[in-house]
Amino acid sequence: MVKFNKLKLGIFIACWLPLLWLLLDIILDNLGGNAVQAVHIRLGDWSLRFLCMVLAITPIQTMTNWRGMAEYRRMFGLFTFFYATLHLLAYLVLDHFLVWPIIATDILESSYIWFGIAAYLIVLALAVTTPKWVIKLMGKDWKKLHRFIYLAAGAAIMHYFWQLKGNLAEPLFYLLVIILLLGFRVLVSFKNRVVSRLMLPKGRR
Amino acid sequence: MIIKTKKTIPASEITDPYVFKERRKIIKALLALTAMGSGIVPVLADNKPRWTNLPESSFSADLMTTPSEIIENYTNYYEFSYNKHDSTKLAQQLATDPWSVEISGEVEKSGTYFLEDILRQQTLQEHIYRFRCVEAWSMVIPWVGFALGDLLRKAQPLSTAKFVKFTSVYRPEVMPRQKQNNMLEWPYSEGLRIDEAMHPLTLLAVGMYGDTMPKQNGAPLRLVVPWKYGFKSIKAIVKIELLKKAPTTSWNKFAPGEYGFYANVNPNVPHPRWSQNSERLLGSGFFTPRRETELFNGYGEQVAGLYKDMNLRHFF
Numbered sequence: 001m002v003k004f005n006k007l008k009l010g011i012f013i014a015c016w017l018p019l020l021w022l023l024l025d026i027i028l029d030n031l032g033g034n035a036v037q038a039v040h041i042r043l044g045d046w047s048l049r050f051l052c053m054v055l056a057i058t059p060i061q062t063m064t065n066w067r068g069m070a071e072y073r074r075m076f077g078l079f080t081f082f083y084a085t086l087h088l089l090a091y092l093v094l095d096h097f098l099v100w101p102i103i104a105t106d107i108l109e110s111s112y113i114w115f116g117i118a119a120y121l122i123v124l125a126l127a128v129t130t131p132k133w134v135i136k137l138m139g140k141d142w143k144k145l146h147r148f149i150y151l152a153a154g155a156a157i158m159h160y161f162w163q164l165k166g167n168l169a170e171p172l173f174y175l176l177v178i179i180l181l182l183g184f185r186v187l188v189s190f191k192n193r194v195v196s197r198l199m200l201p202k203g204r205r
Numbered sequence: 206m207i208i209k210t211k212k213t214i215p216a217s218e219i220t221d222p223y224v225f226k227e228r229r230k231i232i233k234a235l236l237a238l239t240a241m242g243s244g245i246v247p248v249l250a251d252n253k254p255r256w257t258n259l260p261e262s263s264f265s266a267d268l269m270t271t272p273s274e275i276i277e278n279y280t281n282y283y284e285f286s287y288n289k290h291d292s293t294k295l296a297q298q299l300a301t302d303p304w305s306v307e308i309s310g311e312v313e314k315s316g317t318y319f320l321e322d323i324l325r326q327q328t329l330q331e332h333i334y335r336f337r338c339v340e341a342w343s344m345v346i347p348w349v350g351f352a353l354g355d356l357l358r359k360a361q362p363l364s365t366a367k368f369v370k371f372t373s374v375y376r377p378e379v380m381p382r383q384k385q386n387n388m389l390e391w392p393y394s395e396g397l398r399i400d401e402a403m404h405p406l407t408l409l410a411v412g413m414y415g416d417t418m419p420k421q422n423g424a425p426l427r428l429v430v431p432w433k434y435g436f437k438s439i440k441a442i443v444k445i446e447l448l449k450k451a452p453t454t455s456w457n458k459f460a461p462g463e464y465g466f467y468a469n470v471n472p473n474v475p476h477p478r479w480s481q482n483s484e485r486l487l488g489s490g491f492f493t494p495r496r497e498t499e500l501f502n503g504y505g506e507q508v509a510g511l512y513k514d515m516n517l518r519h520f521f
């Protein structure tokens with residue numbers, strides 16, 4: 001059984017809000033002239049946002065020295081998978097209505113989708129290896145596998161960049177976020193001694 | 206001649222404009238109640254249309270047209286913003302009256318004319334055409350306009366006129382992307398080969414749905430070339446030049462590997478980063494599959510001859 005404390009419950013509920021908001025917009029016909037695309041884009045955006053939140057956990061943990069954040073990483077990770085799955089389903093069902101020959105051509109000819117699929121496959125692999133018993137079973141390999149989250153983030157950013165016509169502001173923002181988060185990890189692991197000492201509270205230096 | 210495209214849009218696939226409007230009214234009322242902002246900006250008040258009983262072009266396709274609210278709210282206008290919602294709002298600041306157009310270059314009679322004077326000499330018709338954007342969505346639009354060729358002939362092109370260059374208005378005061386000198390080379394410009402320009406399908410449009418052109422859709426005068434991707438159909442035209450050589454065009458200059466001079470709709474030639482094989486017909490709802498894109502956007506019977514000895518993969 002999962003035990004929820006109040007904060008965790010609050011965050012768990014908040015993770016459903018983007019979906020609720022989207023459903024509300026669908027019901028109110030609030031999505032403009034290309035509602036199919038709007039739904040699809042909204043879900044893609046939220047997949048990427050959750051992915052960024054997953055990556056933010058470790059740096060926050062290091063900086064605040066707050067134990068127990070790993071649970072949130074796991075929760076955000078599963079929501080990344082959840083929204084990415086809805087994003088994929090929206091593409092297959094809402095947009096293409098499962099007309100496979102057209103889907104096949106579309107994917108083959110759209111290189112930006114390849115990056116999306118790569119990101120999704122990684123997120124999928126990470127999601128199916130979340131149960132506690134799998135973590136135990138995998139031992140050290142689990143950590144190695146879950147480092148691929150950075151590769152997923154890179155692929156997701158490429159997926160975003162590669163579909164644009166020239167307006168780079170939004171994907172650049174996410175790229176910056178991911179570089180910062182990855183940069184932090186790299187710094188920490190390479191200069192472990194110095195940096196982690198600076199980050200630790202005074203008494204523990 | 207009526208263009209019979211093989212697959213017309215089944216009535217079930219597209220919302221009847223009346224039903225669409227009614228549905229929107231109900232939704233608007235709901236929205237007012239919930240005090241939430243609608244994603245769609247109401248741009249035009251419900252005035253009487255400017256033209257009634259326009260003759261129908263013989264090229265008009267026998268298709269259900271896309272609701273005007275979609276056409277008016279889902280359009281690119283990069284001079285204003287890269288975002289369709291913002292550009293629609295900002296475009297309202299463009300003053301379009303009075304408007305004059307310069308016709309020059311390889312012609313006997315060059316000059317600058319008021320749009321109203323040009324219109325007095327042309328017979329306006331309604332032209333129901335398919336419109337296919339390079340972003341893989343499409344519409345069916347009832348344009349009000351006249352054949353570009355009719356205007357060009359009045360200027361008497363010289364035999365040296367091989368291409369036509371179109372230039373959009375340059376108004377950095379109201380066009381933020383021009384002011385910041387962002388992305389494309391401004392003013393926006395486009396071009397056609399002379400035979401493409403003289404083709405009877407090629408229009409200069411001044412309105413749609415029997416009414417004046419909404420500003421965001423290219424008022425007061427825009428080009429419509431239905432067998433090419435939408436970015437060829439330049440908006441707010443102030444200059445038409447007949448040239449000996451092919452002009453440079455905005456998108457082609459920005460990304461020559463992605464946007465060709467011809468830009469004919471072609472499902473077999475993907476954009477380097479995405480497929481052009483299918484399109485989302487706007488107005489069709491959820492769970493409606495995409496429409497398979499047709500070569501020359503379904504106008505092959507009329508225009509394929511213009512390109513008969515050309516490798517369309519090379520001249521994309």
Ligand code: HEM
Binds near residue numbers: 040051163
């Ligand atoms: C973890 C995996 C994924 C993430 C994080 C992701 C994220 C995104 C983002 C951020 C966008 C752009 C939204 C915008 O324009 O603001 C997008 C668009 C898109 N994604 Fe994904 N995506 C993922 C997987 C996939 C997969 C597996 C597919 C298809 C098989 C896919 C297909 C698309 C398509 C077609 C678009 C373009 C939508 C449009 O503009 O019409 N994505 N995605």
